[in-house]
Amino acid sequence: MMSVDSRLAWQCRRGMLELDLLLRGFLDNGYEQLDASGRDAFERLLKTQDQTLFEYFMQNKLPKERELIDVIEQIRHAAQT
Amino acid sequence: MTLAVRKFDTLVIGSGGGGLRAALQLSQAEANVAVVSKVFPTRSHTVAAQGGINAALANVLPDNWHWHMYDTVKGSDYLGDQDAIEYMCRAASHLVYELEHAGVPFSRLDNGKIYQRPFGGQSQDFGGDQAARTCAAADRTGHAILHSLYQQNIRAKTHFFDEYFAVDLVKDEQGHILGALTIEIETGEPLLIEAKTTLLATGGAGQLFCNNTNAHINTGDGIAMALRAGIPVQDMEFFQFHPTGIAGKGMLMSEGARGEGGYLVNKDGERFMERYAPHAKDLASRDVVSRAVATEIREGRGCGPDGDYVLLKMDHVGEEVIAKRLPGIRALAETFAGIDPAKEPVPVSPTAHYTMGGIPTNRYGQVVAPVDVGEEAIPGLYAVGECACVSVHGANRLGGNSLLDIVVFGRAAGNHIIEFLKEHRYHRPMDQGSVDKAMVNLHRWDRKGEGETVGGLRGELQQVMDDYCSVFRTKEILTEGVQKILEIEKRLNNVYLRDHSKIFNTARIEAMELVNLVDLAVATMISALAREESRGAHSRMDFPERDDKHWLKHTLYYKEGKRLDYKPVRVKPLTVESFPPKPRVY
Numbered sequence: 001m002m003s004v005d006s007r008l009a010w011q012c013r014r015g016m017l018e019l020d021l022l023l024r025g026f027l028d029n030g031y032e033q034l035d036a037s038g039r040d041a042f043e044r045l046l047k048t049q050d051q052t053l054f055e056y057f058m059q060n061k062l063p064k065e066r067e068l069i070d071v072i073e074q075i076r077h078a079a080q081t
Numbered sequence: 082m083t084l085a086v087r088k089f090d091t092l093v094i095g096s097g098g099g100g101l102r103a104a105l106q107l108s109q110a111e112a113n114v115a116v117v118s119k120v121f122p123t124r125s126h127t128v129a130a131q132g133g134i135n136a137a138l139a140n141v142l143p144d145n146w147h148w149h150m151y152d153t154v155k156g157s158d159y160l161g162d163q164d165a166i167e168y169m170c171r172a173a174s175h176l177v178y179e180l181e182h183a184g185v186p187f188s189r190l191d192n193g194k195i196y197q198r199p200f201g202g203q204s205q206d207f208g209g210d211q212a213a214r215t216c217a218a219a220d221r222t223g224h225a226i227l228h229s230l231y232q233q234n235i236r237a238k239t240h241f242f243d244e245y246f247a248v249d250l251v252k253d254e255q256g257h258i259l260g261a262l263t264i265e266i267e268t269g270e271p272l273l274i275e276a277k278t279t280l281l282a283t284g285g286a287g288q289l290f291c292n293n294t295n296a297h298i299n300t301g302d303g304i305a306m307a308l309r310a311g312i313p314v315q316d317m318e319f320f321q322f323h324p325t326g327i328a329g330k331g332m333l334m335s336e337g338a339r340g341e342g343g344y345l346v347n348k349d350g351e352r353f354m355e356r357y358a359p360h361a362k363d364l365a366s367r368d369v370v371s372r373a374v375a376t377e378i379r380e381g382r383g384c385g386p387d388g389d390y391v392l393l394k395m396d397h398v399g400e401e402v403i404a405k406r407l408p409g410i411r412a413l414a415e416t417f418a419g420i421d422p423a424k425e426p427v428p429v430s431p432t433a434h435y436t437m438g439g440i441p442t443n444r445y446g447q448v449v450a451p452v453d454v455g456e457e458a459i460p461g462l463y464a465v466g467e468c469a470c471v472s473v474h475g476a477n478r479l480g481g482n483s484l485l486d487i488v489v490f491g492r493a494a495g496n497h498i499i500e501f502l503k504e505h506r507y508h509r510p511m512d513q514g515s516v517d518k519a520m521v522n523l524h525r526w527d528r529k530g531e532g533e534t535v536g537g538l539r540g541e542l543q544q545v546m547d548d549y550c551s552v553f554r555t556k557e558i559l560t561e562g563v564q565k566i567l568e569i570e571k572r573l574n575n576v577y578l579r580d581h582s583k584i585f586n587t588a589r590i591e592a593m594e595l596v597n598l599v600d601l602a603v604a605t606m607i608s609a610l611a612r613e614e615s616r617g618a619h620s621r622m623d624f625p626e627r628d629d630k631h632w633l634k635h636t637l638y639y640k641e642g643k644r645l646d647y648k649p650v651r652v653k654p655l656t657v658e659s660f661p662p663k664p665r666v667y
Contacts, residue, residue: 010266011242013298015128017332020297021417024574032580050128051224058412080419 011046019053022075030078034071041067084516085272085329089221089240090502091117092260092276094303096122096248098223099466099487101230103446106495108237112502116272117263118241122231126284127487128295130223132217133198134488135481136173136181140194141213143205146170148216151207151660153466156637157475158617158627159662160635163649165471169489176488177216184229186218191592196348201366202479214479215603223484245272246590247302249519250279250310250462251297258310260460260520263598266590269583273516277505278461278498280446281307282491285436285467287603288594290551291354291543292331293433294323303468305597307440308604311520312450312459313637313646315470316438316607317601321478321618322552324370326432328390330417334429338410339363341402343395345374346426347382353391368477371431375552378430385428392426399423426649431552435478438608439470441637441648444473446494452636452650461505463498465490476617488629490596510660522596526589532575535592542569542595543601550606555623559610566606569600581626606640611645629662663664 008031012023031042034075043070045053049077057076061068093100096118107114118125137144150170154161177195181187183372188196195216203212218225234241244266251259253272258275283303287295308314325334325345335642339345344363347353358365365373374391383389395403403411403423412419414427440451446459446465465471465488473486503516549562573596580588614628637646652659 006587009268010120010585010587013124013296015120015124015126015296017129017296018293018413018417021330021332024297025566034591049224049228050124051221057416059408076416079416 008043008046014051014053016054018058019050022057022079026075026078038064038071039068041071044068045071082250084376085270085552085653086275087272087561088275088508089113090276090562091115091278091282091498092274093116093282094261095125095282095284095466095468096224096231096241097125097127097282097284097466097487098230098484099491100183101234102225102488102491103172103231103280103282103465103495103498104239105230106492106497107236108234108239110499110622112499113240115240115276117245117247117261117274119244119266119561121243122241122418125227126299127484129296130143130484132200133176133217133222133481134226134484135200135214136177136216136481136485137170137196137214138197138216139175139196144172144212144214147657148212149173149503150204150209150657152202152212154660155663155665156202156477156479157473159629159660160319160472160475160616160650162472164651165655167657168444168493169473169485170210172489173485175284176485176492178416180229180488182566183233185225187216191320194221195238200480205354205460205604206347207617213463215331217504226484226488234318243292243632246282246593247306248523250591251515252310253509253515256459257509258459259511261510262516262523264523266587269586269589271520273511275508275511277508278501279590280494280498281440281462281468282466283468285599287433287605289437289543289546289602289605290433291547291599292326292329292430300594300597301436301468301595301601302597303464303601306587307448307464308600308640311641312440312448312641314438314604315441315635315637316476317605317638318612318616318636319437319476319620320433321435321437322367322371322431323434324374324431325393325429327413327417328430329427331432332413332417333432334393334410334413334427337407338366338395339478340395341406342395342398345370345429346375346392348384348388349382350578350591351364351382351554353377353382368618368620371550371552374429374431379553390430393422393429394426395422396424396426399568405611409555410495413460433551435483436467436585437470437472437474437476437478437557439468440464441635442469442471444471444472444490444493445497446490447497451646456648465494475616476619501566501655504597517559522593526578526592528577529581530577532577534570535576535578535595537600538569538576539595542566542598545569546602550609552620554609554619554621556610556613559606563610565607566602570603573599600640604640607643608636608638608645619648627662633662
């Protein structure tokens, strides 16, 4: 289990501070509560380019896929609580 | 067990714009190039440079490279090396067109030419009217440059080692750099990469401070590796701060907020910038506003339970203007401070942004160090970008010059390495002693015991840097800061890891990053204490004036003996007249 978490934690290291805080914050506080499809969506989100992720979170330019939108909303929500 | 070894013509450490521009030049010349990056290459911090890249294309307003040079020298508070600055400003237009041809989608004017926007510090005719010199690909310039360079490198068959961390440089007794010891993060296996030339392009060290705008990866790894290899680091006391970062988090509330009418207030509700800059008020230059905010906090007029921030008030600007012109700032404030700026003011404080200092190089990207008379290149070692100090930014960097710096000197280093490789056709024999020394630094983290944690000590280091080496500097504060940082350096020996596994042991990587940060914190604090003047980003409350008579010189800090040395600023440009120091008034 440890190595999976570390692997994901390293994938949360990005080129922008805002993404580091959002993604790592969610991994520590929120990811555990996701079901299998939510976790899968999070891992797919991590494969997205930094600039696009920034636009998802900060400019409300959302992807089409429902599962990705859900996890983006949850990451945002986690950051504000 | 034997150590795995790979051999290349050139090892590039770091895969931001500087490293990738150099790698591209080399791969296109059919050199055998390895790029080592601790994260996936397109997750390098270059993506965060949203503003643009300066070049005197004169597409919007009259311009030429010589005016750009003047602005850069003046912006550097005359600490920039004028030969390197001339070289950079002359090369700028060519490099921008080259990026365009490599696929960077620059924003356009109606006539089809590249659009250019005005930025702070840009002038026409040597200090006259505002110039418009910054080329941008919408607000994703850094991203576009990084992706284009990455794809071009893939095409040119550059060899990428993704998620490998460089532990230390290896060198022989004659001082030639022979490559680096790295570790594959996924497997935990060390890999020795031998190279005829090594280029450091590891970026800045914003993580030295609690409040900073930088990605977590910006731990100054290459600068610290150079220090441990016996090379001095230059001008580390010059760290650019931005006045308005979200308090406790660090990300920027850009000048746009104040440009649209937002202003700063202290705990008494006073619009304090009126006292510090009666004319420009909240739109005074970054260093002036940063100092004012720091002074308010220092003198007990900060807000919140600890009095450690001021408020950026925007609610009077109106819902409509905020929704229309400042949606990005609103999203940042809502996400990271839980505040809608249309309703409530946002807590802000100065935030560390850019490392002007770094590894001393000449304009070919060669790392240089003093000898008896003058200085000499370290054979086989190059550095470019924020980790290097060439020095085009001197005491203060201008907006739009950092992306320019990385592509200009990335290309220059690539070209020089090509020539070097022609003269040095074979790998030098490996120096086992140097490899063993690097392995000790790696295996140090296998030690078991009870002691301090990496996260705990890093947090303390960042707090000490914020408290003692931020915008507000005096002899008294810095002297105390040096003591505190030296105590932290001692405590490093008592840090232990709990996780000793090999597979994806990121705790070990974070521990090595902490070692790098500690080395750079000591360098920064000691360099700052010694410089008894105010110049650019280094502002000493006890020495408020610039002192060209005693301090128009570069600082050099050596890890061994923690000693300082100085070298002259290169005030003679390549072909034009020198710009002599004048008061920096905007």
